[in-house]
Amino acid sequence: MRQHRAIAFDGVAYGMGELSAAFDFRRQSGTVTAILGPSGAGKSTLLNLAAGFLTPASGRIILDGRDVTGLAPSERGISMVFQDNNLFAHLDIRTNIGLGLDPALKLDRAAWTQVDKALERVGLAGFGKRMPATLSGGERQRVALARAFARRRPLLLLDEPFDGLGPGLAADMLGLMLEIRAEVGATVLMVTHDPDEARAASDQILFIAKGRIAADAPADGFFERRDLPDLQAYLGSGPV
Amino acid sequence: MLTRGEHRASRAAGLAALMAIGLALAVPIAVLLTHGESTGVTSNQGDYLIRITRFTLMQAGLSTLLSLVFAVPLARALARRPDFAGRRWLIKLFAVPLGLPPLVAALGLIEVWGRNGVANKGLGLMGAETPFSIYGLSGILLAHVFFNLPLAVRLILPALERLPPEYWKTAANLGMSGLSLFRRVEWPAMRRSAASAAGLVFMLCATSFTLVLVLGGGPAATTLEVAIYQALRFDFDPGRAVLLSLIQISMTLIVMLVLKFLGTPAEEGETKGGGTNRPDVQGGLHLLPDAVLIGLGGLFVGAPMAAVVVSGLSADLSRLLTDALFWRAAGTSLSIGISAAALSVLLAACLVRARYSAGHRPRSVPLGLLAGLSGAAGSLTLLVPPVVLGAGWFLLLGGGAGQLLAPLMVIVLINALMALPFVMRVLEPAHQNTLERNGRLAVSLGVVGRHRLSQIDIPAMLPAFATGFVFAVALSLGDLGAIALFGSDRIVTLPWLLYQKLGSYRTADAAGLALLLGAITMALMIVAEKLGTRNGSVDR
Structure with a gap:
């Protein structure tokens, strides 16, 4: 598949005051991005904006080369997997x-x-x-x-889909997800709170804190970084 | 946890309560049966009975159908729009008809839908030739839908709100259209509660008395209950009343068995202000059908209540309030209500404790019987509607003419039995709660028997007692069924007075009285609900 932008958030803003969120990032097609951050930081808000369950106050969302900001969820070319209740x-x-x-x-x-x-x-x-x-x-x-x-669909959104499965099963599922992604050629945004999962599956990281993207970086070596206080707080006191 | 002595006392009290209820039901039925033996059925009468029975079932079926046909889309629309302004109030408004005295509602409906009402003026402007008639079958159906459409909505809506939010997200993600979503997700979720709501509505409409009495009543639009009343009150034809009563009892028995067969009884779930977000639902023009449906639903339920207030306020309230008859009626109503509520709470308390004592898995047949009967005692009173009960006692007392105390006691008894299922539903969880929390401690401290009742169990259950009591007073205050047979110059209650004013076309007086009666019962219902929620928060 030709390398092109699969996702772009252009100055996307949502909500007001304490609960406001603002995201600006882009991803190449075929990448797997893990979205990490403390609970309530806005990880699910980001995913819900991409899915079309929430409408941004300003900014544009481009998926697979199309401006989808005003489109209904079903018209955006996405598949979504939640933590629970995926099946009727x-x-x-x-x-x-x-x-x-x-x-x-x-x-x-x-x-x-x-x-x-x-x-x-x-x-x-x-x-x-x-x-x-x-x-x-x-x-x-x-x-x-x-x-x-x-x-x-060209875009796969995962909202903590392997949470609560136990470590062995979760790893198996992660493998299966990666295979399927490769066969379909989809771009993946995956919310997780498990750094190991992010390390194993993703090539890029979006670290979210207080409704903003605190870090947008390659997965390689991300968890060893010491320059992000929010990340330190999130991971807990590691080796000093 | 109860001591052995407490178990014995609880079971004895429960048995006594059961026997009291059994007698209250058995005596009138026995009277009806013995009267029935001495009267034969002529073929002429047979036709009449068949006609009345057929009409009763037909109007109940149509009322149920209409209520559900509107309730399902309305519940769906409300679930689709979880956060518009006033949604909480609309859902609260839908709870009002449940506690509104039928007579008061009938008056409001006549104001809105009567010959000179707003609705007919509107229909006339739109070019309708014949005005809608509030009397006869159409009026009965309208009134039944007014009462039962909101009830059905409140029973069905929680089934939709209970669905996980991911369902709606998935539906949006997959692009399921309204029709597909209704067929594959919403209707399967609503089906069960819609079926049990239909059963409950049918039962309520098949035994509806006051509305049919006021809006129907002619030979072409009479139900079994009203026919029993007419047979006793106007024709003094006990034989016919007996036959009608027996048909009524067998009919309710069959309906109840069918309902039991259909599954769990309808239970109102959580219908709080906001539901779950619905990303599958679009705004803009798509809003219109839902908005129209919700608006019409609110108007349909709200307008008659508003009409009661408006016409009541324009009546001469000060003259009404200085009328000695009004105060006499209010006094009688209140005395009956308080006595009935006290009796109902007492019976319910005995039954609830006996049921607890017999246990969830009773170890012996007698205990199982005690537990089962204590639980069923509530619904037994549904089986024998108030008018039928009253008919039996009426015959026993020889028409009750010239007597005062006996008819009053019968009215109190009937009202107490009517309130019993509701009071039990309030007391049961509170009792369970206090015994679970304080039971072991009380036994370990040796605070048992009489002392435990007065020191621990009764004080702990006081809020629940108060809720049940106030609710029972409100129910009795609005009831016309029991008083209808016994009402006279000497026994006048507020609903009876209102009924007479309506019957003698003293419309202004009736409007004022309806407002007062409606306001009193509503205030009591609100107090009961407030006590109930405080009860809940104390328990936590």
């Missing part, structure tokens, strides 16, 4: 993935084959008719990844 609990697994291909669920045979392929891809072949409640937490997240895989 009363719909079976196939339907949950199928809705990702067509929101009215008007799918032809080829599309349903695509759904089954996606399930196969995440190692859940044959799970299509089961209900979300009969799956483990990790399996449900894999279904969410399968849906993102089937949708093949």
